[in-house]
Amino acid sequence: MALVTRWFGFGRNADFDAGIRAFEAGSFEEAVEALRRCLEQRCEPALRKTAEEYWVQAHSRLAFAFAISGRLDVAASHLSEAVAVRPDYADLRFRLAWAYFTMNEPAKAQSSLEEALALNPNYADAALLRAMIHVQSENWEAALASAESPEVASRFRERSEHEALLRAIRAQDAEGVRKLLENALEGSSQGESFHVTVAEGYAKEGRFDQAAAHYEIALRAVGHYPDLHCKYAQVLLELDRLGQALDHLDTAVRLNPRYAEAHAQRGIALRRLGRGDDAREAFREALKFDPHHVIAELEVLRP
Helix, strand or coil, X not given: CCHHHHHHCCCCCHHHHHHHHHHHCCCHHHHHHHHHHHHCCCCCHHXXXXXXXXXXXXXXXXXXXXXXXXXXXXXXXXXXXXXXXXXXXXXXXXXXXXXXXXXXXXXXXXXXXXXXXXXXXXXXXHHHHHHHHHHXXXXXXXXXXXXXXXXXXXXXXXXXHHXXXXXXXXXXXXXXXXXXXXXXXXXXXXXXXXXXXXXXXXXXXXXXXXXXXHHHHHHHHCCXXXXXXXXXHHHHHHCCCHHHHHHHHXXXXXXXXXXXXXXXXXXXXXXXXXXXXXXXXXXXXXXXXXXXXXXXXXXXXXX
């Protein structure tokens, strides 16, 4: 048990106890529901404050997981819930802005971002995102003004890289700006989800080598997300790197044995490796968890 639970002891509020246990077990959806029930009741101020902190953390963990899996609307919903309880947390408002940015909703992103910067004017990642939003909206004058700030400059390892960003903005070179901002986001608090977003964009364009490179960066930081292993494996399949793809799909189903898509993609990899019997078994596993999975339904019947 976490130290905080020993401070309070169990038995004062059953929903609080259940929520903390679920949080510590990594069952964040269960934690949110139990802590919500706790917060709907009258309880002593210290216990309420702790319940709120864990409730916010649980929503934040869920938001990150959904962002990595590409369900950005659900991620934004969780972050909105967290912001409602802790409106003075600049980091939560920044994360919400980031979710809206990746959903291509610049107005909502800008609004949440300005609230984050009002709480912390020196927030370097927020300043960087402000520049990115202006670039996304093709407001080049505002993008340049944002990029010239010392906060944005601080996100670059070398002064020459920051100067290159300013030149790219002045030239309205969106692709060049994107690449330079990728470098600046290394180590950012939202860098992993940024790399996933960039990887998905490259994959849609058929630029699978570049997509793989960005998935690899994200995996080094958050390798415990099965969705990420599955997405990366699909790119590896496109690159005909079958053995590596199978390794990552094995990891995905180990992390989540009920992950139908990973089982189906694993079947594809096995079939391409000439392991037909193993492939059919993988497709059957996919159908066990999703009886209408399109790929598995078709492939399980193939000889």
